Amino acid sequence: MATARGLTRRFGDRAVLDSLDLDIAPGEFVAMIGRSGSGKSTLLRALAGLDEDVTGTLTVGGQVAVAFQEPRLVPWKKVLDNVRLGLRAAGAETVARAALEEVGLAERAAAWPLTLSGGEAQRASLARALVRRPSLLLLDEPFSALDALTRISMHRLVLSLWERHKPAVLLVTHDVDEALALADRVLVLGDGRIAHSAAIELPRPRDRDHPSQVALRVRLLAELGVPAAAGT
Amino acid sequence: MRLVSPVLLVGLWQLLSATGVLPPSKLVSPVSIVHTAYTLITTNNPAYGTLQYSLLVSGERWGIGFSIGIVIAVLLATLTGLSRVAEVCFDPIVQVLRSIPLLGILPLFIVWFGIGELPKDLIVLLGAFFPMYINTFAGIRSVDPKLGELGRILGLSRWELVRHIALPGSLPGVFTGLRLSVVGSLLALVVGEQINANAGLGFMINQAESFLQNSIIMVALIVYAILGLLADWIVRTTERKALAWRGEFTQ
Numbered sequence: 001m002a003t004a005r006g007l008t009r010r011f012g013d014r015a016v017l018d019s020l021d022l023d024i025a026p027g028e029f030v031a032m033i034g035r036s037g038s039g040k041s042t043l044l045r046a047l048a049g050l051d052e053d054v055t056g057t058l059t060v061g062g063q064v065a066v067a068f069q070e071p072r073l074v075p076w077k078k079v080l081d082n083v084r085l086g087l088r089a090a091g092a093e094t095v096a097r098a099a100l101e102e103v104g105l106a107e108r109a110a111a112w113p114l115t116l117s118g119g120e121a122q123r124a125s126l127a128r129a130l131v132r133r134p135s136l137l138l139l140d141e142p143f144s145a146l147d148a149l150t151r152i153s154m155h156r157l158v159l160s161l162w163e164r165h166k167p168a169v170l171l172v173t174h175d176v177d178e179a180l181a182l183a184d185r186v187l188v189l190g191d192g193r194i195a196h197s198a199a200i201e202l203p204r205p206r207d208r209d210h211p212s213q214v215a216l217r218v219r220l221l222a223e224l225g226v227p228a229a230a231g232t
Numbered sequence: 233m234r235l236v237s238p239v240l241l242v243g244l245w246q247l248l249s250a251t252g253v254l255p256p257s258k259l260v261s262p263v264s265i266v267h268t269a270y271t272l273i274t275t276n277n278p279a280y281g282t283l284q285y286s287l288l289v290s291g292e293r294w295g296i297g298f299s300i301g302i303v304i305a306v307l308l309a310t311l312t313g314l315s316r317v318a319e320v321c322f323d324p325i326v327q328v329l330r331s332i333p334l335l336g337i338l339p340l341f342i343v344w345f346g347i348g349e350l351p352k353d354l355i356v357l358l359g360a361f362f363p364m365y366i367n368t369f370a371g372i373r374s375v376d377p378k379l380g381e382l383g384r385i386l387g388l389s390r391w392e393l394v395r396h397i398a399l400p401g402s403l404p405g406v407f408t409g410l411r412l413s414v415v416g417s418l419l420a421l422v423v424g425e426q427i428n429a430n431a432g433l434g435f436m437i438n439q440a441e442s443f444l445q446n447s448i449i450m451v452a453l454i455v456y457a458i459l460g461l462l463a464d465w466i467v468r469t470t471e472r473k474a475l476a477w478r479g480e481f482t483q
Contacts, residue, residue, distance in 0.1 A: 048385060065385070072382045076400040076477045085396060086386035112477045128386075 001026045001136050001168040002047060006056035008192075009042050016042045017054065018192030026135065027166040031183035033173055035224055038189045040172045044140050047170065062135030065167075069141040071125035073113035080109040083128045099127040103157060119150035123157070130161060137167040143178065155181060159204060176220050180213055181206055188223040196223045260447040265454070268447040280436045287455060289432040290425060293349065294459070297356025298417045302410065304357075305364035313372030314398060323369070330362050334416075335423050347428035352421075359420030363412035371405015372398055404478075407471040414463040422456060 002024040009017040016039040024030050034040045046054040048066050073082045084096035100106050103123040113121060122142055129137055139158070143151045159182060162169055173179055179186045180200065188196040198216055200206075206213060221227075242262050248254045249261030256264070272283035280286055308326070312319040334355065341351035375398055383393045425434020433452045440448035 050381060050385070068378075068382075070378070072378055074379055074382070074397065074400075076403070076475075077396070086383070086388050086392070114478060132386075 001028070001062070002058075002060045002170070004047075004056065004058050007043070007046060007054060007058060008056050009039070009046065009051065009054045015192050017046070019056070020193045022187075022194060024136070024168045024170060026168055029162055029169045029171070029182060029184045030187060031171045031173060031179035031185070032187045032189055033176060033179050033220065033224065034189035036174065039192055040174075040189055041140060043189065044138050044170065044172050047136070048138055060136055063132050064136045064138065065129035065132045065134035066138045066140065067122070067125045067129045067142045069144055071113075071121040071142075073116075073121055073124055073128075075113050077113070078109070079105065079111050079113060079116070079124050082113065082124060083131055085128070087131065096127070096131055099131040100124070102130065102161065103127045117150075118146050119154065122146065122154060126157070126161065130165065133165070134167050137162075137169045139169065139171040141173055144173070144175070151178075158182065176217055176224070177208065179220070180217060181208070186216075186220060188220060190223070196220070257444075257446075260450060264447055265450050269451045269454075272448065272451060279439050280431060283436075283451065283455070286431065286433045286436045286452075290421060290434065291459070293352050293425070293432065294356055294417060294421050297353045297421070298360045298413065300353075301357035301360030301417065302364045302413055305361045305409070305413075306368050306406065309365045309368035309372065310394075310399070310402075313369045313402065314394060326362075326365060330366070334358055334362075334420060338424060338427060342428060352424040352429065355420045355424040356417045360413040360417035363416050364406075364409040367405045367409030367412065368402060369405075371402030371409070374405060375401035403474055407467065407475065410467045410471075411464060414460060414467060418456060418460050418463075 002022070004020060004022040007017050007020040007022070008015060016037075020043065022043075032040055032043070042051065042054075044066075045051045046058065047060060048064055049060075073079070074085065077085065080093070080096055080100065083099055084092045087096065089095075097106065097109060100109055103126050105120060105123045105127060108116065108120060108124075113124070116124065125142065143154050146154060155178065158169075158171075171179070171182060181204075183200060186198045186200065187194050190196075196219075198220065200213075200216065202210060202212060245254070245259075246262045249256070249259070249263075254261070260268075269283065274282075276282050276285075308322060312321075312323045312326075337358070338351070338355055341354055345351040345354065379397050379401065380393065383397050388396065422434055425432045426438050429435040429438070433455060437449050437452045440446070440452070
């Protein structure tokens with residue numbers, strides 16, 4: 001679904017992405033973790049086609065949609081109009097309403113974005129991404145600003161949407177537990193490349209304390225440079 | 233409630249006038265201003281006609297200059313706000329012209345355009361243009377670039393970006409500009425009308441000044457003030473409707 005070969009992005013002398021290779025299969029849920037400044041967001045922006053200064057080869061098949069950390073709702077458009085923004089096909093409104101229904105926000109369709117709670121705004125942002133029927137869904141730390149309870153319900157929502165629509169997903173996060181709970185494969189970004197890759201076979205919903213999850217958590221934290229005792 | 237303090241002030245003023253503390257040669261009493269206004273409305277003065285005729289003449293000058301001024305300002309600011317090339321071409325010129333004191337240009341306008349309506353309309357136009365241009369430009373540039381990026385991801389065309397993101401996002405600036413334009417153009421109107429006019433509120437003021445009729449001057453000033461308040465009220469009402477999306481934290 002997405003293939004990158006030798007992806008490089010420099011800011012001045014520093015190569016934030018340094019000849020990075022990445023493959024995401026159709027329908028695969030990939031989580032990417034990394035320390036701040038490791039280039040997670042840079043990679044996501046490159047995949048979204050937002051970075052023109054990135055070099056290397058990048059092939060992305062089909063429609064790409066993005067949900068950002070800040071929901072980026074257009075404040076002067078009501079929720080429904082945000083979701084349908086840029087949809088040109090006839091019946092856009094019906095499709096947009098259905099997407100809002102799916103994320104459980106149907107009754108807020110006529111609300112102004114500034115009146116939404118953080119979780120509601122993120123749902124609207126997800127609906128806007130989904131309504132485009134993406135084959136690759138990029139999620140840039142979309143849950144990091146939410147409170148713990150809202151985050152858990154958002155995790156469930158994202159999983160159920162993913163299971164229904166089966167887009168390939170790249171979730172950028174700094175939360176190891178989030179990655180462990182959601183992804184088929186967890187990548188660790190370090191020194192501008194994929195430093196580590198771990199597949200998770202455990203069926204969802206996953207037990208946080210399952211031995212294989214515990215072991216993988218220790219391993220991933222070690223990859224991130226956090227000693228086991230200080231793990232979360 | 234907001235009317236209490238102005239009403240008290242007028243009461244105090246009337247009291248001071250009635251007791252002779254404020255001599256009528258300096259400041260006439262509110263009662264005699266009302267009386268003068270009534271006389272101006274009901275009698276057709278050979279020099280400047282009735283008050284409503286003067287108001288009509290001034291209102292027309294203001295309407296023409298103001299509306300043309302803001303239309304040009306919005307169009308030009310949209311152009312320079314959206315395009316760096318247009319900004320480099322036009323914005324420096326506007327900035328240079330803006331630094332010339334507007335009212336100082338008037339004698340030159342009379343040399344160029346004579347003493348008819350044109351120089352008066354033009355000075356009002358400029359009074360409306362500059363605040364409108366500057367605030368609309370700033371409004372467009374203040375739109376969050378992240379929303380522009382979002383528009384690109386959503387596949388918006390250039391025109392759709394302008395229509396859905398840039399223009400609505402600039403509206404707060406546009407309304408600030410409108411309110412300042414009302415003030416600026418009224419100021420320009422007052423000055424423009426006092427030079428070489430033969431009708432209108434400014435002309436009425438000039439005539440009254442020659443005959444030391446300061447109650448007429450007061451009436452004309454009050455009419456100007458009412459014009460300004462009215463226009464400001466219209467702008468604010470429209471603003472509340474158009475910017476309802478941010479209402480939650482401004483009200």
